Amino acid sequence: MPPDETKATVEQETDDAPELHTEEFMVNMGPQHPSTHGVLRLQLTMDGEVIVSAIPHIGYLHRGMEKMAEFRTYPQYLPMIDRVEYVSVIINELSFCMAVEKLLGVEIPIRAQYLRTLGCELQRIASHLVWLGVNSLDLGALTPFLYCFRERELVMDLLEALSGQRMTCNYLRIGGVVADLPEGFMEKAREFCKIFPKRVEEYERILTYNEIFMGRMVDVGVLPLETAIACGVSGPNLRACGLAYDIRKVEPYAVYHRLKFDIPTGKQGDSWDRFVVRVEEFRQSLRIITQCLDWLEKNPDGAVISDEVKLVVKTSPGEAYGRVESSRGVYGTYIRSDGSTKPYRMKLRSPSFSNLSAFPKMVEGMFIADLVATFCSLDIILPDCDR
Amino acid sequence: MRLADYVVDTYRAIYDWWVGMGLDPLFLEIIKYLAQSVWILALVVIIVLFLVWWERKIGGHFQSRMGPMRTGGWHGWSQTIADALKILQKEDIVPAKADRWVFNLAPLLIFVPVLLTLIVIPMGDGILVKDLNVGILYVFAVGGITVISILMAGWGSNNKYSLLGALRTVSQMVSYELPLILSIIGVVMVAGTMSMGGIVSAQRNLWFIVIQPLGFIVYIIAATAEANRTPFDLPEAEQEIVAGFNVEYSGMKFAMFFLAEFANAFIVSAIAVTLFLGGWQGPLFPSWVWFPLKTFAVVFLLMWFRWTFPRFRVDQLMDLGWKVLLPLAFLNILVTGLFMLYL
Structure with missing residues (x-):
């Protein structure tokens, strides 16, 4: 000290x-x-x-995740991605897989693409639920935290059914996903889609327009759009400033170009806008999930992993960048390959790091209680920041 | 016959016999005061142990959990007893650079107002230690000691978070003491007495909440702040200043602060019942059933607040106290005075 x-x-x-x-x-x-x-x-x-x-x-959780990639083959590193940032794992896996697949030049089966999208959006809901719970907890409202984790449990069950794991899913494989939908998944997912909108309304009733809550969030931690862009802020934090920038629309991956969904935006980029944007993203993610489920039900057959991917993944030399819209912002994986089974160099572009860089400018001159409200509304995951 | 009369009669009988034997009555007086002290202490311990368990059960059910379920069998009824026994065995840590005297004295001092206040609160028909003629004034006078003890805890700990928490407490409690006291002046005006027993008997026909609704609302809000409970729990806002004034306390000393918080919640509720909700009076059941029933209903209200609302910010807290509650309390006095003058 x-x-x-x-x-x-x-x-x-x-x-x-x-x-x-x-x-x-x-x-x-x-x-x-x-x-x-x-x-x-x-x-x-x-x-x-x-x-x-x-x-x-920062740096208390630095584990050398990028360096570790240089000593592991591509499939070996895939589970590690889950440990880099453990709240939106499937989305981050997708970023890594996309980069490797670009190097390999393989075509991903359409059913696998839909499953990936489904997994990503379930993960987004789970991640936002953690954020919503913790956000209310940081403002001193103890109960919504438990409500959020109650619903997160439902998502966790679905993710476990998909991949066999609750948190560190390791669901994606290079060239597809690990397995098709298990038996009974469709019914459980449909039930979740039916329950969840009511629960989102419940969160809104208890928080969004609560006098005390609005007093703590409105006009607190305002992030001007220029600062946000200058600091590389992305995701819901950027959209709360009023810019509808979402990789899912700007540079569609998986099957996002086939799906209908809106990009919610805020007005002035204060903590309350960030809150409202994320709550609206619950509904949009749910829309995407419903469309994915509809498609998967109509097209029950098809491969879930590409045949072209061999057991030993050996890429052609070159570089590739896979970027996705994670629940916190733009998550990117840059891979430079020398043609061997391991990456020559790997770089992770983590949204938390960029979002945190805007933080010191936002908090100067505010109360310590507002600092807490601002910090939690940015939704920063420290392991992601330190890598 | 009232329950209290049995006690008084028994004491009279013993007293007569004792004096009849030609012995000094002073000895018996001392025994009487000791018995009263033990009664107050036992009351505090039992109430607090129950309230902690109750808070956890209520919190659990609000959060779609069960709360404690294991210890003692039925719904974990002995959970707090087990916790208290455990915390007694914990290491008592005093920070190296703490002001030892102040640091050690603070957790003891916080219980003084709790015990002193309970002396004048009528918990049933005649069940009170002493009915002072300035009862309600006395309650708030000794209640002021709490601030000193928390300031001592924050200062003595030699920790910045503690100091921040203590400063928050002082500003909060001093600010909210004004609307708190002003809100009950209406009641005193209507009852025409400051004695707690007198205020209760003045409500024989009509509870004061009916004629003093504004006073009741101001009192409940200010009392929540006075008891440092959510949404006014800034002094120990763990997400902001870790645990505020009790961050350096461990073991039994921490437990003293923790228990005092619950005891204070009980006391402000008991005063609310005495002043606004007719005290121990009620149909059918005896008075010693009505009083706890009403008091725990008010405590439940405080717990309801706690598990529902987010926390205020420091400046918003001050705004509410000075700009909203204080004028409302004055308005209440004004309206009450006008009514008494012309009706």
């Missing part, structure tokens, strides 16, 4: 009162702190309750 730096900077004088000295003081928020979501350390300079400056220190 760095030395306790206190310095007298603010001096206030009033006409007849004796001279009043106030001192700024430094607080280390984290790495062990209930609301830094993992191990972020914020070095805060505070003037009472007001933040003068905030410096995020």
Whole structure:
């Protein structure tokens, strides 16, 4: 821990009162702190309750994920992707698979594409549910957290049925997915689609227009669009600023070009806009899931993994970049291959890192309670940030 | 015959016999005060142990969980007893640079207002230790000690989060004490007495909530803030300042703060019942059934708030206290005064 730096900077004088000295003081928020979501350390300079400056220190969860890729074959690295960022795993797997598949030049069966899309959107709902729960928890509302995890359990059951794993799914394979839909999945998924909209309404009733909640979120942590673009902010955080930028529309992958869905946007990029955008994304994801389920029901046959992919994945030399719209923003995997079974160099473009870079600018001059509200509304996953 | 009369009669009989034997009555007086102290202490412990369990059950059911279910068999009824026994065995850590005297004294001091307040609260027909003629004034006077104890805890811990929490507490409790006290002035005006027993008997025909609805609303909001409960639990907002003033406390000292919080929730509810909801009065059941019934209903209301609302921010909290509750409390006094003058 760095030395306790206190310095007298603010001096206030009033006409007849004796001279009043106030001192700024430094607080280390984290790495062990209930609301830094993992191990972020914020070095805060505070003037009472007001933040003068905030410096995020990251790297506590650095595991060398990119370097590790250089020592593992492509299929070996696939499960590791789940550990880089463990809240939206299937979406991130897709980014890696897309990059490898571009290098291989294989065609993915259409049924596999639909299954991938289905998995991605289920994962997006699960990820946003974690965020919604934690967001309300950080504002002191304890109950919505449990409600969100109750529904997340339903999604987890579906993901487990798909892949055999709840959190680190490892569902995708290079060239397709691991298996077709299991028996009984369709009924369970349909039931979820029926239950979930009611539950989203429930969250909205308890939070969105709650007087206290709006007081805490509206006009708090405003992110101007220019700053957002300059910092590379993406995902719901960028869309809350009013720009409808979504990789699923801009550069469609999997089968997103075949599906109907809207991109919700906010108005001024405050915490409340970010909240509303994500809640609306629940509904859009549900629309996509319903369309995927309809298609999969109509076309029950077909391969779920490409025949062209051999057991030993050996790519042609070159470079490839697979980017997807993860639940936090643009997630990209860049792979440089020298023609062997392992990548020569791999780089992960993590949305959390870019989103966090906008954070210090947003919090200057706000209350410490607003810092918490802003931080959780950005939905940052620290392992993703540190990699 | 009232339950309290049995106790009084028994005491009289013993007293007569004792004096008849030619012995000094002072000894018996001391025994009496000791018995009263034990009664208050036992009451606090039982109420708090029950409230902690109840809060967890209610919280659980609000969150579609069950809450404690295992310890003791039926719905985990002995969970808090087990917790209390466990926390007694925990290591008592004092931070190296803490102000030891202040740090150690704070958790003891926080229980003083709790015990002192319970003396004057009528928990049934005649079931109270002492009916002071300035009862309600006394309650809020000793209630002010809580602030000192929390400030001591925050300052003595030598921790920035503690200090922030303590400063929040002081500003919050001082701000909310004003609307709290002003909200009950209407009741005192209508009842014409400050004695708790007198206020209860003044409500024989009509509960004061009917003629003082605004006062009741202001009181409940200010009392929630005074008891540091959500949505006003800023002093210990764990997501912001970790645990506020009790971040450095462990073991039994932490438990003292924790238990005092629940005891305070009970006390503000008991005062609400006494002032606005007719006290221990009610049909059919005896008074010592009605009082806990009503009080726990008000406590349930506080718990309902806790498991529903998000937390206020510091400036919003101050705005609500000074710009909304205080004028409303004044308005209540004004309207009550005008009514009493002309009706």
